[in-house]
Amino acid sequence: MQEIINRAKELLADGTVARVLGWKAGDLPYNPEPAYFENAEALSDFVYNGFCGANLSKYMIEASKLEGKTLVFLKPCDTYSFNQLIKEHRVDREKAYIIGVGCKGKLDIEKIKKAGIKGIESIEGAEISDAAETLKIQTIYGEKEMAYADAMLERCHVCKGKEHQVYDELIGESKETKDAELFAEVERIEAMSPEEKFAFFQNELSKCIRCNACRNACPACNCRKCVFDSTKFDSAQKANVDTFEEKMFHIIRAFHVAGRCTDCGECSRVCPQGIPLHLFNRKFIKDIDELYGEYQAGEDTESKAPLTNFTFDDAEPSIVGKRG
Amino acid sequence: MQRLGVFVCHCGSNIAATVDVAKVAEMALMEPGVVHAEDYQYMCSEAGQAKIAEAIKEKNLTGIVVCSCSPRMHEATFRKAAERAGLNPYMVEIANIREHCSWIHKDMEEATKKAVILMRAAVAKVNLNTPLQPGESRVTKRALVIGGGIAGIQTALDIADAGYEVDIVEKTPSIGGRMSQLDKTFPTLDCSACILTPKMVEASAHEKINIYTYSEVEKVSGFVGDFTVDIRKKARHVDMDKCTGCGVCQEKCPSKKAPSEFNRGLNKRSAIYTPFAQAIPNVPVIDCDNCIKFKTGKCGICAKVCQAGAIDYEQQDEIVTQKYGAIVVATGFDTINLEKYDEYAYSQSPDVITSLELERVMNAAGPTHGHLERLSDGKAPKEIVFIQCVGSRCSDDRGKPYCSKICCMYTAKHAMLIRDKYPDVNVTVFYIDVRTPGKNFDEFYRRAVEQYGVNYIKGQVGKVILQPNGKLLVQGADLLDNRQILKEADMVVLATAIEPNPDVRKIATMLTASIDTNNFLTEAHAKLRPVESPTAGIFLSGVCQGPKDIPETVAQAGAAAVKAIGLLAKDKLLTNPCTAKSDELLCNGCSTCANVCPYGAITYEDKEVNDHGIREVRRLAVVNNALCQGCGACTVACPSGAMDLQGFSNRQIIAEVDAICR
Amino acid sequence: MSSNKQAEQIKEISGVNPLKCMKCGKCSASCPSYNEMDIKPHQFVSYVVNEDIESLVNSKSLWKCLSCFACVERCPRDVKPGKLIDAARQMVVRQREQDYLSPNEIPELLDPDLPQQLLVSAFRRYRR
């Protein structure tokens, strides 16, 4: 990580960038926050470790409007989102100096807590330079140990690969973490009976407190004024519980990002209630791949999104019934 | 709040018979914003429209709902009525309580309940209507005619006589179309070429008409008044300016194997050919599939013998892009494929021919130079049998369900001509019904029977058997005498069903003109607008719209020309104001809408915007109202709802949904 | 049974809508045993439409028809006159109470070279 900080200081010093966008250590060892660093001194509390899961490309929308270039650190899965934002003219590629940082899989503190580890004081083995095999966690109840893979975020188990799609420089090496099938969970739900499916989603969605964390974290969900906040669709504010958009919020959000979602997993990571929101987006990705051909949003900045494209012999909507 | 008026029409008894119109008017008063409601026998009548105008003025209404027939029928009428009374015409909504309610439900109580719901939906929608002004778009004073048959030629002549530029695009090397293949025409028996060639010459000489032959329409974009069309001029390999039409190349060409399409494949033609003698333009075309030079690289005789040096083997296809205000489709017809009708032995014996092939056999310029002879052995036939309705009026998938309309007349013509020229030949016609309606048509058919002794037998033919001695045995039934007939014949002529030119479907897709399952182009209204396509700016001339004979084709060609002239005469066209509009404060500038716009009506510009105090330059979508046709694809592609469609806005449709599900 | 009921039953057995006939005569033209018939194939349809089942059932044509189905094959309106006369034959056979063939009767009737297809078509026609 020291190597990253030195490089950032150099770029700040020689004026190629006006500011640095990275992660700042939080009050606890496992909650670093995205932050701007204007000068070298501020960089002292810069941190990059296994808990830096935040996708910084969405912040670049605002950063592109500021004066001068911004240095930004992007993990491999973040670069897909950045490409998608370029395609939609939401970020300015010239205003960004991108350093692709290595990634060995990001950690999910909820999984650590669920493993019964409480009162955490410090965590070792989560540094980017570590081998990312096991975590030694100092807690007030003594030292606990946990395999790195067990604490990893769900999205890292189905990681899309460690090459950065867009960057100016690369620092740090990565480690393959994919050990699960991308659509396994989706297929498990598809196999359920309609009653079970409905019960599963009703149970999950009833936990939703409409805090909009998923919408704010999602790089594809970048409208200036969201349709749920404007008067365009007569979809009222979030306060009214029984109105239209309350119930369908997650389905409509998934539909709006369908074909544009890069499956970066931020929505599930930031959800305070732990709802597996990625299941909606991944279902659309699976359908688009099956019906209209493999498509990975963010792989390039020119291709037409599947929902703004068509072929003459697309499948008929009745295929949904036949497919079962 | 709007001040709305609801007018419920009885439509005589069409609506009032199964919908309690008084109750609908009474329920209307309970809807938000409705200050006036009444029902009347005929809202679309002068008196009805007067009631609307009076109510608007008296109660200064800001919007009206008319519960009546389909908006496709009288929306324009009620909009004009509102406009005359000073109300913006787009503050009018129609609830369709006739076609979608009174005509399809029997039970009064159920139909009335549905009519009330439809009225509520219309009121909910008009509450959110905003006044709209139709824009204007320019009209290119030039017309395109697709197809160079009699229909296309007649339309082009009429349009050109009105002083407008016309382009004819003809797929084959010469204009003339199906009529140029006929021998004589009914009911006056004049020679087809004699009445067609003067028109062809007039068309080619007319300074306002420009003819593209051996060319096809490749791409059409734009809309009424402003079509942009790419025409592919296929390479003739003959320079049209230099060629004098002397015909030496056709004589000297060694490759004589290609079947002549013009003579329906009954004889051969050379690789470099003009379809027929009076071809316009009289410039040959090299058929690359049969030309030895193109196949093997040797030969090249035509280039040697051509004094004018017009042969050019390297000539390439050429794309001409042109702008048009109106397009007339005149693609004509062809006979159906008879392979599936093996009971008539059409593919087993050369003596079983279609009527169109008989036209070529009897034509002086045809393969037999006008002598009526059997194609198998060249002998003169003694017994000829005509079979009617081959492939027509069939509900199975082999043929066509419709009656082809012209066969009874041309069979009577053929029978009469044969009996007249060869009195010793017996002619028998097996028919189901002889359909010869119209002026001088039945008299023509009776002349064939009474004066020329053609033997008409009522009953279809079951089977035609090719006998070893080369004669044909026709097994038919005489339903009037209740006898089965076994008749030996030297020649059998099948009155074959006709179908539209096969590649009209491709053209219909390019023009977005609607087309029915039999490949006939659908007219805007079967009775009241027979020569226009529902797509504005597209007109139909000739058999592409439905089976018809030459007199009707020429009449319809003239009508299509008048409609096109009516359009070209306007300097400006009122455009549909229900176009898309982007809200500057919400637009992300993400180009999703531009990707789905079929008309390329959306462009982007950087504009200074004051969003609640924040001044910044943003990339915004801008809709070009002249190009936008109001389909609404962009409004759904836009996630933030910034793009909305005037007249069918998101809130209006949601209001209708709510009203229906209340 | 009233003639109307008989006509309905013929239509139901044959599955034919006789109103689709346009009286073109192609069935009669194709019929190989046309000359032996008193009522001609194209008349089967009008007899059923006019519900004159009595004369149809007592006609010679009922048994002259070879079921070659040339008329069914060639009818342009797919009215299937062959099926109509076949249904009329059904009516006659069923009137004499031999109309139901039950499986347990089969063992005595079965002799070794009875073609399988005959059994199947018998069942198709005469099952309850």
Next chain:
Amino acid sequence: MSIENKEFKPKIVAFCCNWCSYAGADLAGSSRLTYPADVKIIRVPCSCRVNPMFILRAFEKGADGVIMCGCHPGDCHYSTGNYYARRRMTLLFSMLDYIGVENGRTRVEWVSAAEGVKFSDTMNSFVEKIYSLGENVRLGDLRCKR
């Protein structure tokens, strides 16, 4: 048509495109072809104007079935409108099926202006399917636990 539960009157919303299916509905009307009164038609310029939010809105407001009719692919008056609609609806129906809504409740049918009979047959078969599925409880309130 089997109407077992007499008191269950389904609410069915039909989105019809102005150029083809609305004209087909008019033709069904003028040919006096009957279909149940539970179907109410909303006119839209093209099938590509139907936003999935309208369909979800209809379900949420108590509709038991939603059918969208458009021109046959290739015949669209706006040339490509129904191609986009076809993709959007396929994905929407797949998502509804994914969350457990019976997929008989939604349907897309391509009806041209000349197919009055097809329009009334489609409506009859769709309403019958909705009667067999009964009232739509699933989409009433997806979020709050009953």
